[in-house]
Amino acid sequence: MKMLEVAEPEQLPVPQARAGEPAAWDALFRRYQLPLYVYVFELIRDEQAGLDIVQETFIAAVRHIGGLREDNKFGSWLFGIAHQKCVQRWRKRKEILFDEIPETPDEFEDGPDDLLIRQEQETEFMNLLNQLPLPQRSVLLLHFVEEFSLEEIARITETQLGTVKSRLHYAKKSLRKLLEAKNENTA
Amino acid sequence: MKTPRDILFARHQAAAPKLDAIRQSAVAAVCDRRISADGTDERRSQTAAPTILQTFWRELIFPCHRIWAGLATMWVLIFIINFSQRDNVSSVTGKPVRSGGAVMSLQAQQRLMNELLADRSMPPETDPPRNFSPKPRTETSETTTV
Numbered sequence: 001m002k003m004l005e006v007a008e009p010e011q012l013p014v015p016q017a018r019a020g021e022p023a024a025w026d027a028l029f030r031r032y033q034l035p036l037y038v039y040v041f042e043l044i045r046d047e048q049a050g051l052d053i054v055q056e057t058f059i060a061a062v063r064h065i066g067g068l069r070e071d072n073k074f075g076s077w078l079f080g081i082a083h084q085k086c087v088q089r090w091r092k093r094k095e096i097l098f099d100e101i102p103e104t105p106d107e108f109e110d111g112p113d114d115l116l117i118r119q120e121q122e123t124e125f126m127n128l129l130n131q132l133p134l135p136q137r138s139v140l141l142l143h144f145v146e147e148f149s150l151e152e153i154a155r156i157t158e159t160q161l162g163t164v165k166s167r168l169h170y171a172k173k174s175l176r177k178l179l180e181a182k183n184e185n186t187a
Numbered sequence: 188m189k190t191p192r193d194i195l196f197a198r199h200q201a202a203a204p205k206l207d208a209i210r211q212s213a214v215a216a217v218c219d220r221r222i223s224a225d226g227t228d229e230r231r232s233q234t235a236a237p238t239i240l241q242t243f244w245r246e247l248i249f250p251c252h253r254i255w256a257g258l259a260t261m262w263v264l265i266f267i268i269n270f271s272q273r274d275n276v277s278s279v280t281g282k283p284v285r286s287g288g289a290v291m292s293l294q295a296q297q298r299l300m301n302e303l304l305a306d307r308s309m310p311p312e313t314d315p316p317r318n319f320s321p322k323p324r325t326e327t328s329e330t331t332t333v
Contacts, residue, residue: 025217026210033206038195041202051205058213062220116188125194144191 014071029058032075035145036082042141043086043134053089057082076152079142083156090134115172121179128178136171139164 012031016024036057041050060081068077117125129137135157142153154164189197223238248255 020217020221022214022217022221026214029210029213033210034196034199034203037202037206038199041199042195047202051202051209054206055209055213058209059216062213062217115191117191117194118188122189122194125191126198129191141195145195147192 012071012074014068014074018065018068018071025062028061028074032078036078039079039141039145040082040086042129043138044089045130049089053082053085056085060085073152075146076148076156079146079148080156080158083138083158086138115176117179125175125179128175131178132171132174135159136167136174139167140171140175143168 013021013024013027017028033054037050037054040053041047044050044053057078061078064081068074129140132140138157139153142148142156148156150161150164150168153168154161157164159167219238
């Protein structure tokens with residue numbers, strides 16, 4: 001399958017967007033529309049609501065671009081806006097947002113591509129992803145979709161770095177365990 | 188073998204046309220914003236006014252639209268009750284309703300006005316006053332004895 005290209009943050013026309021150039025905004029939105037939608041949809045599991053949140057995020061980005069301090073943080077800043085909109089939606093629906101994970105793992109070794117999935121496991125992977133608690137799913141999606149660093153994920157989700165580490169660790173661990181269990185069952 | 192990102196992106200490729208439409212509308216909003224920020228275009232005021240209204244609606248009214256609707260309903264009810272009560276009172280008395288203090292002061296003023304008008308309009312019907320010189324008490328007693 002053709003890999004989607006992920007542009008380097010330095011190549012993004014953020015200064016031009018700050019100046020209000022529509023072409024720059026078009027390039028930025030084109031770059032982030034699908035990753036943003038994937039993230040939002042996989043969190044809230046509602047197509048129309050996902051599209052609405054993407055649109056609201058774009059409008060908010062245009063309006064509040066002056067609040068972005070560093071141009072190379074545009075991606076995480078945009079995801080932060082979308083994440084906040086998801087949180088607002090969860091609060092409206094009174095869903096439980098946070099679960100406490102007691103301990104922080106000592107080691108954090110994995111990259112986003114370390115988890116490779118066979119074609120016949122794809123549906124199973126998506127089902128397993130949806131079984132994860134929301135905070136773990138959120139962290140894992142940010143890790144998978146945009147390869148954000150732990151610091152960036154902590155900033156996007158407005159949580160402590162240690163919490164992000166533990167959530168990601170346990171999310172990957174449980175996902176891997178579930179996949180292994182499924183493999184054993186099928187074998 | 189695929190990475191999770193490949194799987195996720197492939198699953199949502201179908202949403203691309205809708206996302207394109209959203210992007211185009213957002214870019215159009217950027218254009219509108221630019222026009223309104225320029226200040227030289229004649230359309231500036233025409234585009235800015237709906238933007239302000241939209242912003243007002245989106246940021247102030249819409250987030251708590253139920254509360255605003257509730258408040259509006261309460262006000263409408265208050266007005267309806269107020270008007271219905273006023274109609275009832277005026278239909279019972281047939282006169283506009285005044286407070287007791289106002290009525291009393293009006294009556295006092297009316298009384299004073301009547302007195303003043305009565306004094307002015309009264310004709311001089313009585314005789315001019317005569318000079319009265321009283322007689323000594325001893326004189327009157329003498330005549331009675333005689």
